[in-house]
Amino acid sequence: MEYNNILVSIEDDLAIVTINRPKKLNALNTATIKELHLAFKALQKNNKVRVIILTGSGEKAFVAGADISEFAHFDTKQGGQLAAQGQELLFDFVENLHKPVIAAINGFALGGGLELAMSCHFRIASHNARMGLPEVSLGVIPGYGGTQRLPQLVGKGRAMEMIMTGGMIDVERAIEFGLVNHITSSEELLDFCKNIAKKIAKNSPAAISQAIKAVNAGFKNDVHGFEVEINAFGQCFGTDDFKEGTTAFLEKRKASFQGS
Ligand code: COA
Secondary structure (H helix, E strand, O other), X not given: OOOOOEEEEEEOOEEEEEEOOHHHOOOEOHHHHHHHHHHHHHHHHOOOOOXXXXXXXXXXXXXXXXXXXXXXXXXXXXXXXXXXXHHHHHHHHHHXXXXXXXXXXXXXXXXXXXXXXXXXXXXXXXXXXXXXXXXHHHOOOOOOOHHHHHHHHHOHHHHHHHHHHOOEEEHHHHHHHOOOOEEEOOOOXXXXXXXXXXHHHOOOHHHHHHHHHHHHHOOOOOOOHHHHHHHHHHHHOOOHHHHHHHHHXXXXXXXXXXXX
C-alpha cells in the first residue's frame, strides 16, 4: 500500500512504522492518523509480522504533537470529534492491537506524540528525547488519552504536574517515572528496539496476544481484569502454540511457534 505520511518496512518477522513528516516534526494530522490506522490494521493481519516498532523520521522528533494548524479553528463539536476519531482510529487501536508495539522515541514526544508513545505497549528512548503534554499552553487538554494513560504510567501526582505545567521532562526523569523502559543513543535506538523485538518474536504470538488483552483489561473500568485473565489463560490451552511450547519443553528442544 502507498502512504504519503508514513513509511512501513518489514524485516523478517519485524515491522518498522516511521512517521515521515520531519519538516513538521512528524506532527499528527488527520491524514497521518488514517494512514497509521490502515498500516497497523494491515500489519495485524500479516501473519509474518510478530512485533512492530513505531518511530519518527529525522533526528529531532518522534512526534511533536497533533497538527495544531489543522484544529486551530475548530469549535466544540469539531474538537470532540477530533478526539473521538483519533482515539478510535489510532490510540485505542494501537493499545489493543494483538501484536506488541514498541515506541522508539527518537526526539520530541509532545502532546499527541507522547499520547501515541503511551498507547504503545512500552517505550525506549534516545538520550535526546523530551516528553511532555503541553496542551494547556494552547488552551486545550490532552485529548488522545493523555489524561488517562499518563497517570496509569507515572502516577496521578506526577501526571497532574506534567499536565498542569505543560513542561517537558528529559529521559532521566522519564525513566525514573517509569514512562520509558530503557535509554540508548540515537544511533543505537532502532537496533536496541530490534533486539528486544527479536526476544519477543521467539515466544508464542497467540499467548502474547492474550497477555496484551489481559494486561489492558486491568486498566479498563467496564471489565474485570482477573476474569479476563482467567478466560485468556484458558484460551491459550486450545492453541497450537500451547501444544508446541509444552511439547518442546518436555522434548528438551526449542519451541517453534506458528501463532495460532
Ligand atoms: N503542529 C503543527 N506544526 C508543528 C507542530 C505541531 N504540533 N510542532 C512543530 N510544528 C512545525 C512548526 O510549525 C515548524 O513548521 P514551519 O517550519 O513550517 O514553521 C516545524 O514544525 C519545525 O518546528 P519549530 O517550532 O520551528 O522547531 P523548534 O526546534 O524551534 O521547536 C518544538 C520544537 C517541539 C519545541 C516546537 O515545534 C513546539 O513547541 N511544537 C508544538 C508542540 C505542542 O504544543 N504539541 C502539542 C500539540 S496539541
